[in-house]
Amino acid sequence: MKDPELQEIFTDRAHQEVVDLLETSRPAAPPLDPHFRSYLRAKLMTEARRTLGPQAARPWFSFLRPGALAPAMAAVAAGFIVVLGVEVYLHNQPTGSSVAYNINQLDRKTNVATTEPIKIPFSGPVDKNAIEASIQIEPATAVSKQWEGNTLVLVPNHQLAANTTYTVSFKPLATTPTPNPSKPSITTKPSVAPTPVVVHFTTTPAPVPPAVPPSFNSSNVKWGSDSRLAEAGTILNATWTPAGQLLVTVPAGPAGPSASTGATPTGLPAAKASTDIWLMSALGTRLRLLAPGATLPAAAPTGGLFASWSNSGNQSSLQIRDLQGNLVSTAASVAGVPDRAAVWVGNDRVAYVDHGVLRIVGLHAPVNAATFKVDHGSLAGSVDGQLLAVESTAGSLVLDVASGDTRTKLPNGATGFAWSVNGDLAFTVPRDKGTDLYLLTKGTFAPIATSPSGQTWSDLNWGPDAASILLASKPTGSSASVSNLALINRDGSSLKTFGSVLQEYSLPQWSPAGDLVLFTRRDDGTGGKAFWTATATASAGDAEEQQALAEVDSFMQARIRGDGNAAQAEMDDTARAAYQGGGATLLSGSGSQFDRYYIVTVQRLTTNSTRFLVGVRVFNAKSGVETSFFEEQLTLLRQGQKYVIHGAKASALRPIGHGPTVVSVQVVQSTAGAQVRIRFDADLNPTSVSDSTITVRDAQGNDVSEHITFDADNHLATVAVNPPAGTYQLVVTTGVTDINGVALAQAYDAPLVINR
């Protein structure tokens, strides 16, 4: 008798013999119609899709104003998962129904999140290889294909592009079911759709590129809603990638996208626990297994590399991988199992602690750094890779990594280091009844704030604009059964705490775009720590820009409604003449309608002027499906108290789905030069993105580009320029091709304002 429960009940030998017999035998499997299970499943899934709604977001903060959420953030908060609902009723069911499809779950949906995999569930057995081979996605999108039962999961290798209408087509080919001997009267036939199923969906709008930085202002952010990434204990640690995805450590085990794993509810991995590192979407969907058996990932501040520890026997190696999971190099090996993540110092050096001793390794060149005993002291590398803040056993300091010299000695007890993108260092110094918050800027440090008496501050994290600092605040000496998050401006002003007073919050991390905050919260039910995200919408910093964009929206909405009079009212005489003269079309033609628009670029014509150049992309739809688009360059100027449309110039109408397109252009100005950032909607052939296919030209046609870089993960080409202030022309030729070799739909040629 193996079962302890039964051993407790049955102590008599005669009874034990009966129990032994029962334990070693099982009732015969009941008879079952082989088709009943799939038939019932299909019926259940139809009902489930009808009755189960999307997950409602829960309010995070008591003083929320959800109505203030921008549409893009609302879409993210809603956690929209890309699901194609396809129901295949096989011909051999008792009801004798023929093949039927239901693609209402996604078809023609808008505001679809850019970070989620595309799921295609089938209700019956399918020919997986044939379906995979039939998949086509426009704009070109590299995906990995996985199966979860009868659900095909397409995981994009990079995020989908915002503002983009995707077309996914596939052939839902069913396998030939085995004959049903119990019901020979029912004819069994494979049901093969004669034509591909085509589904269109549109991704969430991207935030409008700011014309006047900093439009994003983390210190004046509006909080939205929170969402738990996964149940407590299923994510052991998490950190953002520069592209806004997450590197997470999870208990090892087989798991596809969205799969769950068992784990003890704890905030940290057990020393000998087997763990894997996954790439996860901001909505909590596992996208890609990056490093089996590894733990403690640390993402490089830019680019697409991360460091992690991988243990084998008594040795652990510090491995550098890319975000496809490819091993780039092994940077170091140590004895034993490290208990802390490595720290990046720029993009080419990594610091780590080997049995209490700080070591720094260069990915491309050796580093000659002094040796420090740090034990569990704080470490943080500056984003530019020049400096490393070290809490050593002999004191805290800022180290010049290149020379190995001490740049700045910090006050006694300095810990909790956090570098801003601007090179400022925030840190804390514990006091008897609280914590002092310090700022080191330009080589000089000073306290900027002190925690309320009885509160301890920790877990500093800068806003992506370096304007404010998030931190965790908990009662001094407490074991942290309650702790809040707080936001404080970089000058120590305007401390705002938030979070339930009954919860324990910690480890806040701004997403790179500033639209989400990642944090941990102790779970009510299990007591374990779970990772959560909360949406944050930055307030615009430039009122003029906001007024101009509001005017564009009024104008465009009138055109989408087909209200010519309302649209005319937003224009001055010059603009009316432009439309009447044929330079642009105010309303859509018969048989079609303007379906939507989005802003491609916003540029201020001269510094502090009240004239803006706004590029908009307008989509034409027929029978509810977008078929073509065109662009307009709108000029706006202030007249009295409001902006008006002053000029308009339209591009030719372009069909959708015939090659990659430019979806946004942003000019980032600085005194050292300007960057022109051009984002595309498709996965491009990197070799086609070069200074011969993308140029910035002056009025005489001379190329003023200095150099060009391409970030495949973000479909982003960046052109560095440094010409005199003025108006230039951005030209992207049809030499740019997607991964399938399809050329840009049409050359992109639009004005640029360099304004420094």
Next chain:
Amino acid sequence: MPEFEDRELVERAKEDPEAFGALYDRYFPQIYRFAYSRVRDQSLAEDVTSEVFFKALKNIKRYTYSGHPFSSWLYQITLNAVADHYRGAAGKEVELEEGAGLPSNEPTVVDEVVRRDRSRRVWAAIDQLPRQQRAAMVLKFSEDRKIEEIAVILGKSSGAVKLLLHRGVERLRRDLPPELEPELT
């Protein structure tokens, strides 16, 4: 399947049809098997199983974790569905209430046990047990449920379940035919 995974999947299934589908995939075999063990008829077992999962779908949002596996909830629904069915069918099920018992020399049991193989004989004998004993025995020895879970499913205390199991085994010991006894000793 770790209970931890169940709970996460159930929470997702409250909003996500695919997660509910995964629950169905996970629990169909045992619910169908349990339903069949109660009704002994393929068509009826299909009806009951269908009713169980549609009821589960209808009520999934109200399900709250109570410290017991999700399967306990499904088993409870199954028992209710079986009871509902027989109420509607004017009591066709032969109910053998607690304590009614079988005489030690019940011929139908003996005949059945003798006629079939060793395993089948034992399970056939279980089929003849009173309703509550039979449910407890099936859940314990066929579905490998813990006693505490069986108690939740049957709406009884753990002690009562132990008593049901003890009585069931005792009844089998008494009723098994002499031909089987040498194998047991």
